[in-house]
Amino acid sequence: MIAFVVIAVIVLAAASVAMCLRNLVHSVLLLVGCWAGIAAFYLWAGAEFVAFAQLLVYVGAVSMLSLFAVLLTRRSFHDLDIAPESVTRATWALLTAGAVAGVLVGTILGSPLGKVADSAPPVSVRQLGEELAGPQVAGLLVVGVILTVALLGGVVIAAQDKEGKQ
Amino acid sequence: MITAEQLWLIPLLPLLAAGLGALTPRRGLAVASGAAIAGLVGSFIVSCLALRTALAHPAEHAAYNFTWFALGDGAVRLGWLLDPLTAFMCVMVTFVGSLIFIFSLGYMKEDPNAARFFCFLSLFAAAMLGILISNSLLSLFVSWELVGLASYLLIGFWFHKPEAAAAAKKAFITTRIGDLGFLLGLVWLYDATGTLLLFDNGAGALEAPALGGMAAQVAMFGLPVTTGIGLLLFCGAVGKSGQFPLHVWLPDAMEGPTPVSALIHAATMVAAGVFLIARIYPLMAADLVMEAAPIHALTVVAFIGAITALMGAVIAVAQNDIKRILAFSTVSQLGYMMLAIGVGSWTAAIFHLLTHAFFKALLFLGAGSVIHAAHHEQDIRRLGGLKGHMKATFGTFAIGMMALAGVPFVFSGFWSKEAILHAAHEWDVSHLPLYAGLCAVVLTAFYMTRLMAETFFGKARTEEASHAHENSAVMTVPLVLLAICSILLGFLGTPAHPWLQSQLLGAEVEAHGIFEGAGLMILSIVLVGGGIGLGWFIYGRNLRAMATDKDPLERASPGLIAFLGKRLMFDELYAATAGRLNTFGAAFSDFMDRQVWGGLVNFTGRFGLFSGWFSRDTDEGGLNGGFDAGSAGLRGSGKFYSRRQSGDAHGYLRTVALGFVVLVIAVMLGGGW
């Protein structure tokens, strides 16, 4: 339980600070910490496979992608800081997010969730593989297609025309 | 032998063609059009086989149901349904569709994007056939929305024209308003019966146990549940079938290429609404057993239909665009069909739907032939004298015109219209729909005569018209086939031999002599004759000499004709009422927003499309920045709506989040936990 509390504090703190910083590179780096914390949570909960997927996809890939996007969309070397936000919108955002958090936490605490299981259901990677290649194969194929299309789409959207029109 | 289980073949073939069309490059017109035509002809053959199966046991609703996915204890089930209604509709759609596809070969051959056009046409046909074979209201709804999407793509096919883009948007949004009702009706029906299957061996929503249970429950104000559900589902049909008050999109939809008008706005898409109501007729009629109910769902249907029939005919008198006249006559004829269902004779409605599909497709394709020959001149005042140049078009168009006007005994429109008037005569609630129908008979004959006289007789009044010449066989052969059908189809359901009605009902309908109810028939023949005579007297006798001459009726009463010409000012009315309401709602939201409520009001407002987001800085941008050409074309209410679309992603997201909070709080307070 102590491990869970530590993980939760790290995840939430990293996420909140990352979302408030003005330097985008720092934000992304803190988010890497947050994602790693989430992976740690998965490990703690007994879902090792998901934890490694989280590490690979988020800590490895999405963070790099975000860093590249940050670096590609600045005009000069010193342009990493972004302008402060409008106070009105920030206030509204805080109020809205606070209301959503309140409603969610309220309902979670108010729900009778019954007895919890004592241990994680045992799942081996082999079982996962058999599920993915057997009953879930349609889903797997669809995900494959989505990733391919997203890749092509990303290239097409971000590609520059030869004449430099866009 | 095609049974219900193999029915999915019918929409699949056009769907494959659409997929192939989407993959072919721009120059691959031959591949795309060949696939489209082959796909639809293939599904026509399958439909014919299915019709044979269905006619073997006309009283049976053969359903094939399967589980789509399971959720906990419940399962979402879909199914196909094969009965004579489905089979007749499938044959009609695939046959008329094939002819229209072939006609499009000629009509669109100069268009550089014709391959895309055939892809959209196939998608449209597939979606329409999906509606027809669905045994589950869920898959019906999905196909229904696909039809909406395909019509959006097709109406806006020439999207570089601002009017076409705006018309596509208008059609989509207007039908969405009706679809919202449809969706709510679906949810309610699922809540009340626990199934969305229509027929399921006694457990379906249209079968006696479920209907009896629902009709006995009172929802509110003494209305049975079925009335509420029926009217909500009817909302969807009102939107799709261009019924009053959501008819405004249909005439604008004529901005699409003419084969699209023929396919979507005459033969199929608008028929979907009528088909839906005919399909769920047991549900619509279930509340008739409750004598005490303040209003019955079918009564509403009948009156909406009567209003639409009369209104469409009145407006058509004062239109000058050849396609718009036909569009309003479609509105009017759809009103007839709804009227027939409302007065309890859904077989007459389907009979009229089938005959109308043929002769209206014929008229639209004929108009397309005229437009194509006259270099896209659509104003009948600027045509004229085409009789000599375009003999085949003239002959077939005249057959279509007489079928639409209801010229007695030979033409199909006469028999189906007569069936509807007869049913309206026997309705014991009110005779007002009958009178509206009879008025529309005169007007229909009158405006169609005007259209014929102005377009085909006299001298050519412009360069374009004088250089018109007959089109190639690929365009005239479909016309001839449709003309033959427009005549022959009527004999399937004459009062002396009501074969079609018997097959649809699955029970023998008593044959009457041809002259049973002769009084009404004579009256309507006199009215048709009067309408044609009047039209010829005013327009045919002294044909206009110049394109700029004033219309004789316009000279007699300019104010009235101008009012009709603006289509009874419906667009303006909507701008003034819904639009004003919208502005008011938005200003109100602004006030509440800056005080306490925040997005709460906005959410409820956005939910009905009748209110919108309004924040200070976007107001500046929205009001001062002006609108782009697309929204400028979307007159009236469209302008008001678009102003609320601030383009502020934060605002949208915030509205969603606050809406979520409000919903949760409402559910908690309501104790629905």
Add this chain to the structure above:
Amino acid sequence: MNPLQLCLVLSALLFSVGLGAALSRSHAILVLLGVELMLNAANLNFIAFWRYGPPTAPADGILFVIFSIAVAAAEAAVGLALVIAIYRHQKNIRLQEASKLKG
């Protein structure tokens, strides 16, 4: 408070942090990252219910998360490509200025 509720509360708070960021920041990349955080919070829920919830097929929760991560990766790739395209077009990526498509 049982461990399931603790996990759900963590996920709810993480979701709200992401939502707050998506609502308050005008930099499109940060908005996207906020959306990613919300997605992560949803995944936390799956794992929490898989671990503590009533017994189901043993692999269901994990499979859901795997698919969800895959889709999230696709979303991030397309989203960031869009950011770059927008940047190239209007030389900044303030979200409130990317409103050309409004009606």
